[in-house]
Amino acid sequence: MAEVDPAFIQAIEHRPKPITTEDEAIPVIDLSPISIYSLDDRGHLPKNVDIDGLITKIGEACAKRGFFQVINHGVPLEKLEKLELIAREFFSLPLEEKRRVSRDEGNPLGYYDAEHTKNVRDWKEVFDFIGKDHIVTPVTSDDLEPKIVVNRWPEYPPQLREIGEEYAREVEKLAFKLMELIALSLGLPSTSFREFFEDHTSLVRLNHYPPCPSPDLALGVGRHKDSGGLTILAQDAVGGLEVRRKSDGEWIRVKPNPGAFIINIGDIVQVWTNGKCESVEHRVKVNSEKDRVSFPFFFNPAHYVISWLTKKTLQNTKKEYSWGAFFATRRKSNLKKLDADNIQISHFQINA
């Protein structure tokens, strides 16, 4: 067996199984009822369109699974194909070149190859960017004031910026539509969640998982839940995403479905919906032969969104925590190995 750095080695109980069950049953939802209409630039749903069937399916998928796939979602497939080609080109550059746009403690965007999940290093490298000029958010847990955060685009490949920005705009529209469908599925007005995303702090992540000499010991991303609103994920044909099945805790492989997006509910929507929509654990298995890319879009609210997050303390005193402060604290443990577990939404309770 080839040697891997011990920093990557998972505890025995978290190691991937050589063979995993493949789930054909992760619901595939056809969004054509809403995609065939032209929507405003934020994807506002058209009025007077019969989408009851669609809303029922979304509601069931959110409540029973926390994960589903969408097809006919309105994001042009050629934009996704272009992103895949350019991402592979970027990741094939020499490490020194990629590190010129490295993320650091002051700016969470750019290239990074030492991310940790639950204090074990992930077998991956990433490039993070936002779809707008800047976002405003605290970056570290010591930031008393939010900061303006801008992209770090590499010199090569020069088209990454344009292709990345176009892709981000498309998936952002889809994210707004999905949040409206989720609101409707809960019996709420379609725009119920909209104000939380006015100044959203969303980002696109390009994930690259190189072949791994010990795919039985390491993971591409360790088990985790996504902390934001929802995630829109494109995975290439290689596959490796595994989702923890709610009914029995079994890890299930999500079969690649070209052109489909995988949608999962994030922790903050779980909190907002009082657990009606559930954020589900997932992880990424790597393999020894092929490298893989995947592109999550993390739809995150504005940093100042504080409603419903109340920190549990020993004395049970209530302390409000904003999304930005929560995420900045969590980011700290992604940058390096810490002695304590990173902060989770379970450390919060829902305001009565």
Ligand SMILES: O=C(O)CCC(=O)C(=O)O
């Ligand atoms: O690569 C994947 O399929 C999923 C990645 C993921 O879960 C994440 O980046 O949060």
Ligand SMILES: [Fe+2]
């Ligand atoms: Fe994730």
